[in-house]
């Protein structure tokens with residue numbers, strides 16, 4: 001019988017999960033992964049994940065099943081999901097009932113910024129967690145350095161952003177976030193009751209980002225502002241807007257906030273946790289560009 005403690009990861013085949021789950025498996029840990037689709041379930045089983053649960057985190061019964069027998073868990077709310085707050089509250093309550101030893105929550109940098117809808121939701125979940133009596137650790141990543149956002153750069157030589165191009169933002173490499181999440185989950189005693197801001201070095205306007213991309217690719221990268229409403233239509237289709245009202249609301253709040261204010265953090269905490277400098281945006285682009293060229 002397998003008696004190794006189970007680590008639950010929600011949103012397990014998303015941007016973070018795709019990196020964290022293989023890292024946990026490589027470290028010899030027993031993983032229970034929650035996803036929505038059977039395609040993701042199959043991909044995770046093929047990687048060697050011991051337990052894969054397919055279901056809807058918006059369903060409290062599924063959450064109860066997911067947390068049963070778990071020693072620790074990493075909860076990531078799926079991007080732009082209208083039930084993100086209820087999912088967070090329900091999994092905290094279920095984890096407490098099930099006696100989960102350590103609840104690690106993937107939140108966001110400056111969750112207190114309540115004019116950003118998805119931040120306010122995470123602020124509320126953080127508060128619920130703090131009040132739960134559970135042992136916890138909260139990770140607060142800055143804007144992800146996301147490989148899919150580089151696709152148009154590599155293919156069309158244009159970087160697109162849906163807010164004011166002259167506003168500064170801080171970003172973080174998800175490989176660094178994964179390294180921290182791995183340490184927190186596998187060496188919990190060092191990280192109990194901690195809240196960590198996870199931020200890479202530097203602050204960048206869209207034009208700064210364009211300059212880094214131009215330097216790494218060796219050819220001029222154009223920077224372009226796209227209309228958030230058009231972005232949402234492209235992502236969710238021309239169907240009944242009521243079906244994606246939440247996503248539109250979140251996106252509008254991002255465009256407004258990030259067009260009127262910079263979104264900045266400090267890399268010290270991430271550097272201390274990693275025991276090295278956090279990955280720079282330029283190093284991230286080099287890594288992704290090398291991978292892209294190797295596949296061509």
Ligand SMILES: NC(=O)c1ccc[n+]([C@@H]2O[C@H](COP(=O)([O-])OP(=O)(O)OC[C@H]3O[C@@H](n4cnc5c(N)ncnc54)[C@H](OP(=O)(O)O)[C@@H]3O)[C@@H](O)[C@H]2O)c1
Pocket residue numbers: 010011012013014015016017034035036037038040041055056057058076077078079080081106107108109118141142143144145
């Ligand atoms: N993007 C950023 O810059 C940024 C920065 C800081 C914080 N965040 C926050 O990070 C979180 C997202 O993290 P991420 O990008 O790693 O996740 P993600 O890629 O959005 O997660 C996708 C995963 O969630 C699963 N999923 C989707 N809906 C589900 C449901 N109803 N029930 C169960 N599983 C479901 C998907 O399953 P399938 O694979 O089966 O489809 C997939 O595996 C969000 O809360 C976001 O606000 C984002």
